[in-house]
Amino acid sequence: MTAHYPTQSKKCPHLGVEFQPFVKPQLDNPYAFYQRAQQEEPIFFSPLLNGYVLTRYDDIIAVLKDPNRFSSADTLSPIVEFTPQVFEVLRQGFPLVRDLVDSDGEEHKRLRAPFMKVFAPERLEAMEDSIRAIANRLIDDFIDNRNADIIAQFAYPLALEAILTMYGIPLDRMAEIKKWCYDMNALISSPLTPDEQVECARSMVSMQYFVAGLIEERRQTPGDDLISHVITSNLTMPELVRILTGLIQAGHKTTSHLIGNALKHLLERPQLWQALGDRPSMIPVALEEILRYEAPVPAMSRTTTQEVEIAGMQLPKGTRLFLMYAAANRDPAKYSESDRLEIERFQHTTPNHLAFGYGVHRCIGSNLALREGRIALETLSQRLANLRLQPNQEFNYIPTMVFRGLTNLYVEWDLPTINSL
Numbered sequence: 001m002t003a004h005y006p007t008q009s010k011k012c013p014h015l016g017v018e019f020q021p022f023v024k025p026q027l028d029n030p031y032a033f034y035q036r037a038q039q040e041e042p043i044f045f046s047p048l049l050n051g052y053v054l055t056r057y058d059d060i061i062a063v064l065k066d067p068n069r070f071s072s073a074d075t076l077s078p079i080v081e082f083t084p085q086v087f088e089v090l091r092q093g094f095p096l097v098r099d100l101v102d103s104d105g106e107e108h109k110r111l112r113a114p115f116m117k118v119f120a121p122e123r124l125e126a127m128e129d130s131i132r133a134i135a136n137r138l139i140d141d142f143i144d145n146r147n148a149d150i151i152a153q154f155a156y157p158l159a160l161e162a163i164l165t166m167y168g169i170p171l172d173r174m175a176e177i178k179k180w181c182y183d184m185n186a187l188i189s190s191p192l193t194p195d196e197q198v199e200c201a202r203s204m205v206s207m208q209y210f211v212a213g214l215i216e217e218r219r220q221t222p223g224d225d226l227i228s229h230v231i232t233s234n235l236t237m238p239e240l241v242r243i244l245t246g247l248i249q250a251g252h253k254t255t256s257h258l259i260g261n262a263l264k265h266l267l268e269r270p271q272l273w274q275a276l277g278d279r280p281s282m283i284p285v286a287l288e289e290i291l292r293y294e295a296p297v298p299a300m301s302r303t304t305t306q307e308v309e310i311a312g313m314q315l316p317k318g319t320r321l322f323l324m325y326a327a328a329n330r331d332p333a334k335y336s337e338s339d340r341l342e343i344e345r346f347q348h349t350t351p352n353h354l355a356f357g358y359g360v361h362r363c364i365g366s367n368l369a370l371r372e373g374r375i376a377l378e379t380l381s382q383r384l385a386n387l388r389l390q391p392n393q394e395f396n397y398i399p400t401m402v403f404r405g406l407t408n409l410y411v412e413w414d415l416p417t418i419n420s421l
Contacts (some may be wrong), residue, residue, distance in 0.1 A: 016044040019053060020193060022399040024207065029211065030298075031339065034327035043311040048191075048400075050078055051301065051320035052313075055327035057334040057354075059311045062322060063302055064358040067104055070302040072361060074320055075102040076188055077301075079401060082191045083194045086187075093205035097238045099246050100364060101300075108360060113244060114233035118166075119364050123347040124371055127162070131372055134161050145382070147390065147412040151260045151405075155376065159255035162372055163248055165211045168225035180207040181249040189402040204245075211244050212237065247365065255369040257296035257405030258287070259376045264409055265290060265341055266349040266377075272343055277381040286343035287373050291329075292353035293341050298326035300357065325354040326404065380392045384413045 015037055020026050026033055037044065037055045046053050054060055063070045076099060082090075090096070098129045100112055117123075136160055140333075162176055169177070183203035186192060193199065214227055215237070222228040231240060266273045276283050304319045315321075332338045335345075356363040363369070381385060390410040398405055 008284055011187075013039060015041045016046045016053070019044070019048065021045050021048075021401065027174055027397050027399055028395070030326060031330050032277060034324060034330060035332065038331060040331070043313050046322070049322055050227035051322050052315065053322045053324060055324050055331075056311065057328035057331040060323045060325070060328045060354065061358065062383075063310065063321065064288075064354075065363070067360070069305055069308050070100050071104050071305050072302060072355075073104065074303040077302050077320075078188050078189055080197075083197055085194065086197045086304070088202035088369070089198055089205060093208040094241045097236070097242050099242050100359070100394070111235065112364065114230040114235060115243070115364055118229050119368060121367060124368055125236055127368075128371065128375070131158075131162050131375050134158055134165075135375055135382075140378065145411065146297045149408045150263055150380075150411045151226065151256065152405070153410045154380075155263070155317065156252070156256040156408075158376060159252035159259070159372060162255075162368075166226045166251075167214065167248065168218075168223055168227065170315070173210075175197075177207070177248065179203065180210075180400065181253065184245075184249055185253065185400060185402060189257075189400045191399075207330075208241050208246075209244050211248070212241050212417050215240055215244070219301045226237070230248065249405070250363070251365050251368070253403050253405070254296045254363070254365070255329060255372045257403055258291065258369055258373045261294040261411050262287065262294060262373065262377060263387075263411070264395065264406060267292060267387065267411065268346040270342065272341070273381070273387065275343070276377060277385050280378050280381065282343065283374050283377045283381075284370065285345075285347045287347045287370060287377070288351040288353065288378065289341060289343050291355035292335070292345070293329070294404065295326045295329050295353070295355040297355060297357070297363070297402065299324050299401050300361075322401070325357075329355065331352045363412065387413050 011088055016038060019033070021030055022289065034055050037053070041055045043052055043054050054063065098111065101214070103111055135154075138154050139158055142153050148154065156178070157174070160178060161171060162172060164174065164177070177396070180203045183200035184207060187197060187200035187204060194397060215231055218225070218228045218231055222231075227244065232242075237241070253268065273288075300323050302321045302323060304315055304317055304321065306317050308315050310321070328334070330338045356366040356369075388411065390412050393410050395409075396407045398407055
């Protein structure tokens, strides 16, 4: 679809000040603000983020297609400046070398190559039975209660247990790893007090040493797990620690938010939930639309390597750009009825949303996330076909730039239709 926008308005430079994504009401519903920005000021400077915010689909794609002029180098840089105490804590850990997310060019290819094999379709297909077994076991734990926080009791542990199983990590470390991952994400992408920054930095260092210990164990006793398959590569110890730590975090948060977001929107529209229960073959298509509608990764950043023009604005070298994937995915110039959830939208077309990024930086675990999401919805719809939202609950989103997901989602049901798949 061809984009049709009015000329950028000169009367509304205030949008940057009005952009407050970490607090209500924008935290609850950022999309009305995004569409206003697309019309009035498609690129604006945010004092909060100390960078420019880009909202149109075509502009964001243009940036993603041009990694030479728009580098990923600062993608994992914090949105607020670290205190000296934070750097003191971080120096106790491993050097913060490049990750899959914040590397470019040949370096990115080198870092990514060993992991392409462990996320190959045939290896993921072999995980299907174990993922389904996890889903059924989790449901078994709460099915008799006839109500649950489906995120805390299903979506989050399903996604985390799946990635820990890939790593060969004992499940009794789940609670600890969950806290570390939450703190690591907050350190980079949430506005924190100095004391909170220090606490989160300590969690990052603890996670690094935990992963380093796993690497040493696998070198002594290799197995058929993800770590054993990548430690034979030419990656250095700091690179292995950085990437493996990041994959644990991203590998479960994205999926758990995908499942939680999907259930919220489907159960708010019972006819859609019923339709997927009647036709499970539609679940993969529905998931792609849900990813467009409520992207679990709503933003990513790039930094200009030279003076550039984007969205009609000249930007100097070293400018940080925040690419609002969530805005692009609801761009009315790209998608008809962009604010409408249409579960058959991508039935006959290739999904072109940005929920997993684009091009060489497309999320390496996207196929795993889609597989887990499909299994989650298949299992829930077959075992709890009359699943519904508990009435009168408040939906609260985690205040972060990198991930978009609910803190809780309360559901209820009457009687299970069947006892297992």
